Amino acid sequence: MNFVSSWNPQSAPAQQRAEAMRERVSQLRALEQRAAGKSAEARAVFEKRGQLLPRERVALLLDSGAPFLPLAALAGYLQDSKDAAASVPGGGVIAGIGFVSGVRCMVVASDSGIDAGAIQPMGLDKILRAQELALQNKLPFLHLVESAGANLMRYRVEGFIHGGALFRNLARLSAAGLPVVTVQHGSGTAGGAYMPGLSDIVILVRGRSRAFLAGPPLLLAATGEVATEEELGGAEMHAAVTGLGEFLAEDDREALGLARQLVASFRRKPQSKAWMAGQARNDKETAEDLLSLMPANLREPVDMREVMVRLVDDELLEFKAAYGSATVCAQGSIAGHAVGIISNNGPIDVAGANKATHFIQWMCQLGHPIVYLQNTTGYMVGKDSEQGGMIKHGSKMIQAVTNATVPQLTIQCGASFGAGNYGMCGRGYAPRFLFSWPSAKTAVMGGEQAARTMQIVSEAALARKGIQPDPARSQAQFDQIVAMFEAQADAFYTSGLLLDDGVIDPRDTRAVLAFCLDTIAEADATTLRPLQFGVARM
Structure with a gap:
């Protein structure tokens, strides 16, 4: 029987x-406004520092007009x-579930206008x-x-003990595959x-962010x-020295804009072919640029960000730009597919290896394929590098590449020498696809470095025997090596050995990557029906 209201x-x-x-609702709104009003009393201080009030930060982060x-x-x-x-509600924290760049997220903000x-x-x-809600509801x-x-004037030991769960939960969220993003607007002590x-x-x-264990x-x-x-624990120090910060913004607005860009990449879906047609109008011009970027002499410096920006659909978001700068990591999209891109503007040093390891794990958490644009002479050598733990840090990067849970695609653009070939997902690390530019060179080291190494070893062996080396013979051996x-490093030679999936025209790189990413996406969307036997021919 259907109920019929009689009220x-x-x-x-x-x-x-x-x-x-x-009346009760009015009281509720008044209490909510009390916290906002108390926080807003600090407006003059915030404006003097060039900062936004906490609620202004939250409003800028959230999608305008979307539910919160x-x-x-x-x-x-x-x-x-x-x-x-006199009691001010809120606990000094603003929290809620809302939409950021179209993604439902848990947003928590310090109400730094209060105490x-x-x-x-x-x-x-x-x-x-x-x-807890973020974990239960799978929210970034x-x-x-x-x-x-902590307010030391109100210190209670139980608060200190229970406070440890806050950090435990951050680790649990990350391990569950839920991104944890912090915008450090001010101090964290x-x-x-x-x-x-x-x-x-x-x-x-x-100029505003601070993070230190002891002030x-x-x-x-x-x-x-x-x-x-x-x-x-200043912002510039953490961005360039410790690597604690991935992005360095000039003010609150830019920081929140970066956060929105990051969140936009969390669950981006491949765009339609119609959208791709709209993007294609500039492809020819940017593709032609790729021909002029890689020098014939691989000793000449190349800024591989110039390659990256010509491969992505729109914006390129660089990761840890000031830290380990010879290793370049960035996020973007290719043919509507969100990707991470890793490349090299020089040897991979300790900071670069750690940066790449972090970035690979971040891409795995997001589920984004990784594109490697190889252009490296390998891992940094020398006393400082060795004492800095280059072996263990390079090994971490290789472990990350080996165990990455997302598809990996490699383009060998320039040099691919030594263990740099391994750390940048060379053939031995089974990238889903690997192509070479004609300019690529692959070897355990550069020819001249190999020849010079052999020359030093040979001359030292002769010296131990009291024999003077013959300059002409030494030079001949050098030239031969x-x-x-x-010859063996040449891209045509290595491709002939099936050490790649083909040599491509640099102008075709974007189209090749788009095709491969479409292929991978289609495979991921296909459900197979495994059998315990092969289908027999009848």
């Missing part, structure tokens, strides 16, 4: 209830003060709940951080420094050492 909303009892409920579900807006109400008129964003007891519980976790850390430390991607703001006062108290905030290496 009259126009009756006197109904109207009384409605009025009482409107605030979470725990009254957290901490009547906990920090028993006076209902400099110091973490309040119920604010901690609010963040933990937001993390976006954290806008500017916090003075002590435990707060682990928020960017346990994030997949960190965006720093020049200047604690450092002075603990060790007597005097250091500035910038020296200990160079010629042998150069």
Whole structure:
């Protein structure tokens, strides 16, 4: 039987209830506004620093006009003060589920307009709940951080102990395949420094971001050492020295724009062929440029970003630009397919190897294919490099390439020497497709380096026997080794050995990659029906 309502909303009892409920709603809105108003009292300070208020940051991050579900807006109400008129709700945290670049996300922001964003007891519980919901509902976790850390005047040991779960949850989110992105708008001290430390991607703001385990006062108290905030954990230091930050923005607006770009790449679907037709109008012009980028003499420097930007559909988003700069990592799309691209502007050093390892793992988390544009003389050698742990850091990169869970495609553009061939997904690492440009050269090392090495070894052996080397013979041997290496390194020679899937015209690179990516996507969308036997011919 269908239920038929008999309630009259126009009756006197109904109207009384409605009025009482409107009053409660009005009180709720007033409490919500109280937190916003309290935070806005710091506007003059924020504007003087060239910063946006926390709620302005959240508004810029979210899609305009899209739904947003605030979470725990009254957290901490009547906990920090028993006076209902004075208690400020929210726990010093803004949290909710909304849409960023069309992707449903969990967004958490420090309300740094209140007590400099110091973490309040119920604010901690609010963040933990937001993390739990993100994990349960498979939401990317976006954290806008500017916090003075724990309030030592309100220190309680249980808060310190339970606070460890915040960092545990960041690790769980990342391991579950849910991206954790932090925009570090201001300070992150002590435990707060682990928020960017346990994030997949960190965006720093020049002159404003700080992240250190011990700030200047604690450092002075603990060790007597005097250091500035910038020296200990400034944005430029972390972008260029430690690699804690992947992107360095000039202000809050740029940082949030970068965050939106990143999120836009999380679940991008291949575009239609009609869209591709619209993109094709500039292909001929940019393709012709590719002919002029790679020098015949591979000793001449090449900025491989010039190659990258001519292969992608639109914008190229570089990853950790100031850190390990000889290794170039970037995100973009090719024929509507979101991809990560890795290339080389020189040897792979310690920072470059770590950067590439991080980037490969990030692409695996996003499920984006990786395109390698090889142009490297190998891993950096020398005393500083060896003592810096080049072997172990290069090995981490090779492990990442070996165990990557996304399709990998390789284009050998220039040099592909030594273990650089391995770390940049050479043939031995089974990329899904591998093509060479005519300019490519592949070898254990350059011909001249090999010849010079053999020359040094031979002359040292003769010297031990008290024999003077014959200059003419030594030069002849040198020339012979160079010629042998150069012949075998040539792209036509290696392609003849099926060490690639073909040599291609550089102008065709984008079309070749688009075709391969379409092929991979179609394969991924195909469901097979495995059998325990082969189908027999009858």
